[in-house]
Amino acid sequence: MRRLDRRLAAMTAYGFVSGLPLPLSGFTFRYWLSEVGVGLTVIGLTTSIGLAYSLKFLWSPLLDQAPPLGLSGRFGRRRGWLLLVQPLLCIAALLLALSDPSRTPLAAVAAAAGVAILSATQDIAIDAWRIETFPEERQGVALAVYVWGYRLAMLVSMSGVIAMASIAGWHAALVVVAAMIGAGVLVTLAATREEQAAAPRPxxxxxxxxxxxxxxxxxxxxxxxxxxxxxxxxxxxxxxxxxxxxxxxxxxxxxxxxxxxxxxxxxxxxxxxxxxxxxxxxxxxxxxxxxxxxxxxxxxxxxxxxxxxxxxxxxxxxxxxxxxxxxxxxxxxxxxxxxxxxxxxxxxxxxxxxxxxxxxxxxxxxxxxxxxxxxxxxxxxxxxxxxxxxxxxxxxxxxxxxxxxxxxxxx
Structure with a gap:
């Protein structure tokens, strides 16, 4: 029971770190663009950034078939991939936080696109970890606690960021979120290793x-x-x-x-x-x-x-x-x-x-x-x-x- 509780706690934390990046390339990013005077047509075009979540199936077989650069032996295939992706995701979120869409909108859009691609990759690995870690009868509970963490993170990354931005400015607010995204590495290090079968033939x-x-x-x-x-x-x-x-x-x-x-x-x-x-x-x-x-x-x-x-x-x-x-x-x-x-x-x-x-x-x-x-x-x-x-x-x-x-x- 204690081991299961630990897994559920990790699943809740994974929901939180998964929910943080989505608004940074979606609602929060578009609100920031609208506030600095970017036109509706351009804001509408930024929805293409979300294609990363749409096209993640193109590289999901890579996470199934390829080992994560030597990390799978110690951490398992899923956690190994997460330990590769999560630091990069934190860096992309930090680049977005330090960008200035009013002066260099392309750089801001590029950073937001990086956040979306790496966030989608993180989601693939977390979904696979959940499937391989929890027995079938506990998948529903695992998904439920994941959603709770996810929704709480979106509250922070949307309303929390906008509220912080009104006090400390956009850059400071987004740096705080980037730091929280970086804490995903700690979640992965503390998570239970999945019960993985033999490595598949690629x-x-x-x-x-x-x-x-x-x-x-x-x-x-x-x-x-x-x-x-x-x-x-x-x-x-x-x-x-x-x-x-x-x-x-x-x-x-x-x-x-x-x-x-x-x-x-x-x-x-x-x-x-x-x-x-x-x-x-x-x-x-x-x-x-x-x-x-x-x-x-x-x-x-x-x-x-x-x-x-x-x-x-x-x-x-x-x-x-x-x-x-x-x-x-x-x-x-x-x-x-x-x-x-x-x-x-x-x-x-x-x-x-x-x-x-x-x-x-x-x-x-x-x-x-x-x-x-x-x-x-x-x-x-x-x-x-x-x-x-x-x-x-x-x-x-x-x-x-x-x-x-x-x-x-x-x-």
Whole structure:
């Protein structure tokens, strides 16, 4: 029991160090750009930085197949890779903290891109460590404590950074976060070594081809991929432009910093309810319920666009959106996990979880242009409409599956 508690503590800490970098190349970075006067079109283009999270499946086989430069013997394959990646991630975050986007925006964007690439690599290794360290019946608990740590870190890296920046400036606030990211090395050193099998033979077919062929052997594989790509599209498009959206409505740093607790607790409540729904009515029906809830919740953005300066409406929007998104995430992640064949679970999960991000960060590049040309009210109305095709595809999938669950994975 004590050993398991130690692993859960490490999993919580890993959730925290994983959640810190994401806003540094996302919401917090875009808010910083908007404050120093960078235009909406350019801010929209920075969503391409998030492609690192979308394309991580391209190098995830490397972490499965290649030893981490001699560190695997002492620390294990997963912790060895983490000890290589985490110091570099800290350096990239420090370079971002010391950059000046008002004078050298390209350098700031390059540093943010470095943070995203290294953060995505860290996520691959942590996911693999979790899968190999916890028994199957404890995976749910491990994922739950990971989410708690992750959401707390995002509160620090978003609201905390903005609040600190209003007092000490952006550079000082981001240096503090870079130092916390560097503490990930200490987490890895203290973590339990995974129970690793013999080192795999580095063959391209085993690493890449077989997982892909196995997935496409299932019925309706193309339809499943289309649904996975579209399910989160509307909600993600809505979230991409929230930083300049909030500022355009007249909310200052303290007001925006105050959204953090509403977002965190709304998400955690939504995840809890979404998980209960999955267990109660099955993942397919839970996806329908939570997906439509997520779509309708985007109407709060439309109402907020008509209520500039209204703090109650701002916090209500954030809380409702976070709650609906948490519900949908619980069902969606369960859906993705159920699609994976156990023999190829790591690679297939990296691929499937990258598909919606790939759609978001390619189409998302035009979000700034859309917001500028349509205005905020119409822009968020279009975002609501963008969620509908994914929900219609889910209806088709459910009609093909008599059990109203998920497509059965190929064996």
């Amino acid at each position: 063959r391209l077919r085993d690493a890449v081809v077989e997982p892909v062929l196995s997935f496409f052997a299932r019925p309706s594989a193309g339809l499943v991929l289309a649904f996975v790509a579209l399910f989160k599209l509307g909600e993600a498009l809505a979230g991409l432009m929230t930083a300049p959206f909030y500022r355009s409505l007249g909310f200052d740093k303290p007001a925006i910093a105050g959204i953090g607790p509403f977002s965190m607790f709304g998400t955690l409540a939504g995840i809890s309810l979404g998980g209960w729904l999955v267990a109660r009515i099955g993942v397919g029906r839970a996806l329908l319920v939570t997906g439509w809830t997520q779509t309708l919740a985007m109407a709060m953005y439309v109402l907020l666009s008509l209520s500039p300066g209204n703090l109650a409406m701002l916090y209500g929007t954030v809380a409702v959106e976070a709650f609906a998104q948490g519900m949908a995430d619980a069902a969606f992640l369960t859906f993705l996990s159920a699609l994976c064949v156990r023999a190829f679970a790591a690679t297939q999960y990296a691929l499937l979880s990258s598909v919606p991000q790939l759609a978001i960060h390619t189409i998302g590049n035009i979000s700034g242009v859309m917001a500028k040309s349509l205005g905020w009210t119409l822009f968020y109305t279009v975002c609501m409409a963008a969620a509908v095709p994914g929900m219609l595809l889910m209806l088709v999938l459910l009609r093909r599956e008599r059990t109203a669950a998920v497509p059965k994975p190929a064996q």
